[in-house]
Amino acid sequence: xxxxxxxxxxxxxxxxxxFWTRGIWKKNKNDxxxxxxxxxxxxxxxxxxxxxxxxxxxxxxxxxxxxxxAITGLFSHKKRKLTRQLIVIAGLCxxxxxxxxxxxxxxxxxxxxILVLAPYRxxxxxxxxxxxxxxxxxxxxxxxxxxINKLVSDANIPDADRGFRLLFSAQPFxxxxxxxxxxxxxxxxxxxxxxxxxLEGWLCPSLFKYFKKAPxxxxxxxxxE
Numbered sequence: 001x002x003x004x005x006x007x008x009x010x011x012x013x014x015x016x017x018x019f020w021t022r023g024i025w026k027k028n029k030n031d032x033x034x035x036x037x038x039x040x041x042x043x044x045x046x047x048x049x050x051x052x053x054x055x056x057x058x059x060x061x062x063x064x065x066x067x068x069x070a071i072t073g074l075f076s077h078k079k080r081k082l083t084r085q086l087i088v089i090a091g092l093c094x095x096x097x098x099x100x101x102x103x104x105x106x107x108x109x110x111x112x113x114i115l116v117l118a119p120y121r122x123x124x125x126x127x128x129x130x131x132x133x134x135x136x137x138x139x140x141x142x143x144x145x146x147x148i149n150k151l152v153s154d155a156n157i158p159d160a161d162r163g164f165r166l167l168f169s170a171q172p173f174x175x176x177x178x179x180x181x182x183x184x185x186x187x188x189x190x191x192x193x194x195x196x197x198x199l200e201g202w203l204c205p206s207l208f209k210y211f212k213k214a215p216x217x218x219x220x221x222x223x224x225e
Contacts, residue, residue, distance in 0.1 A: 012042040013062055020066055029085055036089055039066060050213045057102035067093035085218060114169045115210055118225065121147065121161035128166075133209040143201030150197045151177055151222045158224065165223045170215035177221040182214055190214040 016039035023031030045060035070090035118127045119140070126140045126148050140148060151162045155177065167173070180192035180201070188205040207214060 006131065010058075012038055012045075013058060016042060017062070017065070018083050020069060022071060024072075024086075032085065032089065036066065036093070039063070040096065043096070047103060049099070057101075057104060058204040060097040061103065063093045063097035063100065066090075068096065110220040114167055114173050117166045117168070118163050119166050130209075132172075133206075135206060135209070138206055141202065141204065142202065143199055147178075147180070147194055147197060147199050148198070148222070155222050157222060160222075163225050165225055167221045167223070168218050170211065170217065173221075174217050175221055179218075179220050180220065182216050184213070193220060 001009065016035045018035070020035030020037065022028065023033075023035055039062060043063065049076045049204075068092045070093065078175050108217075117128045117130065119126045121127075122137055123139075126145050127137045128140075129136050130138070148166075152164065157164045167176075169176075172179075178194055178196050180194045183191040183193050187207045188204065189202050190207060191200055191202050193200045
């Protein structure tokens with residue numbers, strides 16, 4: 001079901017391409033503009049909710065395809081009015097493609113940062129506070145506490161129950177302790193697997209307060225405060 005939902009998010013992109021292609025070959029300006037409008041709306045939704053989409057780079061790649069199709073269409077149509085429209089659409093798609101590429105590049109740069117949390121024991125599990133994103137006593141659940149136990153034990157952190165530093169990043173960093181790999185989405189969260197400890201854990205939607213999209217890999221390290 002999750003796979004169907006994920007790839008169902010691609011339907012607007014496919015439909016926009018369908019109307020766009022039909023508009024070019026049938027010389028129908030209504031299809032051209034409807035396809036373009038549908039694509040732009042889909043791209044904007046991607047920017048707002050990128051975690052819902054299974055493929056990265058959809059906006060700028062699809063806009064490049066549209067621009068290429070428009071440029072190709074210029075050579076197959078002799079109607080001056082339609083030619084002007086194709087030039088405008090191709091230019092708009094190229095500009096928007098650059099804009100969306102820049103947005104995704106910024107997301108990627110942000111995900112390269114090393115982030116820090118300070119987990120502690122509360123009500124029998126590991127929790128953390130992060131006022132910057134509005135979280136208080138946010139619990140780790142579904143396999144993640146067991147993984148944290150392993151990390152803390154290996155690092156020999158004294159009085160870890162009172163708190164320690166948890167460093168994490170979507171990119172490797174010096175001295176990282178473990179790497180967890182993305183497995184699948186479920187209930188708005190994401191399952192990750194640690195090969196080192198042979199453990200799987202679920203990260204809740206709060207993950208998206210730190211990453212625009214669920215990273216393929218997350219590198220972690222724990223250390224005393």
